[in-house]
Amino acid sequence: MRIGILGPEGTFSETAALLWLKRMETGNIEEVERQYYETIFDVSESLLRKDVNYGIVPIENSLEGSVGETLDLLLNENREGGMRIVGEILVPITICLLSKGTFTQIRTLASHPHALAQCKYFIRSRLQITGVKVKSVDSTAGAARLAQEDESIAALASAEAAKKYGLSILTENVQDQESVTRFIVLSSAGSRTQPTGRDKTSVIIYLKSDRPGALYDVLGEFAQRGVNLTKIESRPSKRALGDYMFHIDCEGHVEEDEIKEVLEAVERKVAMLKILGSYPRAISF
């Protein structure tokens, strides 16, 4: 078995992969080959080429909102034998200040823009007042790699990254607020999950028109059957301003009668319904 992960090593995506492998009870985790990719797009391409059996990518963070690249990928990937969501993982994000040197040596702080945004207060109150410069890089692990090369560079990254890159944890838990990132596990379209009684189904819909009440009508199909929505998120259709696709997650499995009924009714009312998959709900923290 091989899994594709948004890299480099030591990002929260790797934490997600390890949590998922543990839950799947795949036996010896060390025997699962982990491939790291630079972009979310590259993870999905490797899955479609069958270089990996599973792909793990972030989809939303409780503070920052959705990862647009992942939502667009789920919408646009329509090749035959495409892909399906077969799992989800929730990872609590704890960000640390890492460096090879000491606090007073820091001249530059590097991290991913999301991590920088999540530690605004810490950065302003502890680092910027001493003249430290802030630098955006592609990933938290990429920041750790920079810090490995230069004692004057500190990184905001995971405790995992400190181990991988031989850095000291100068301060733990520097984020302004607790947050959780939700990752999804992708597999080829052929793979199906069995209902467990605690599942979630993800779909995308595109409404027929923007007449008053079109969305209202569709949500009614869920509400009237008492099916709980765990997420509804609009995403620009990229056709015109104010024209949206809706990403909807609901409780239940697509092979259960109630969900089947809802989706059949929804399909009759919309211009497009894309079922992304049904999968066991992650345990939340």
Next chain:
Amino acid sequence: MRIGILGPEGTFSETAALLWLKRMETGNIEEVERQYYETIFDVSESLLRKDVNYGIVPIENSLEGSVGETLDLLLNENREGGMRIVGEILVPITICLLSKGTFTQIRTLASHPHALAQCKYFIRSRLQITGVKVKSVDSTAGAARLAQEDESIAALASAEAAKKYGLSILTENVQDQESVTRFIVLSSAGSRTQPTGRDKTSVIIYLKSDRPGALYDVLGEFAQRGVNLTKIESRPSKRALGDYMFHIDCEGHVEEDEIKEVLEAVERKVAMLKILGSYPRAISF
């Protein structure tokens, strides 16, 4: 009159400001003092300090989706005498490749991440194959400023920026797809706009519970009265994963009876209703 604009000079925010001033028929546009700020937050702070009478910030792009910083600001700013949306402007985004040198001299391409995302195809097919490096910077105008200093740096920015920074337009319209950015005009909470018959009202709601159908119920208040929604967008509440605020725009003015009725009914059903303002709808392209 003074207006605060997300700077630096030569960004699309300035184009928006000029379009709005023209529409407002404020007389000599050159007499309106334009103040440029580094962040969206700084624009709103200057408005709250009464340094400026109006603030102009981007809120959404038809390809990239919403500007999270602006949505969060509209939600969180609750100081007395706070702010209100009094106008909107639509700006078609045409991105150009700018440089002081020639095409073959380009070694680095700089721009704002949104502009880089919007020109992916051009960058891959024309620049990256010749080994050009890509660099993210804070704004398209910031990229133009870098290009002014070094002939080996090219910027993706507006034609306006070419003029301001003395650069040549090497290629026009390099974006993969046409797009439009919507800007809003903010003013102090005291300022009200008169109904024009072609208005829009923006609100934020927070539902009482995530019971099945809570959102459905609220949308029903609009649908039953035939009030058209022009936008509905979820935004993480920052309390827990899957917990959302909804930003809703509808047609009509808050001083019209129909809209008043809808909002009174909505208010009884939600934990929070925040009215952001009513304002004339922008003419779309």
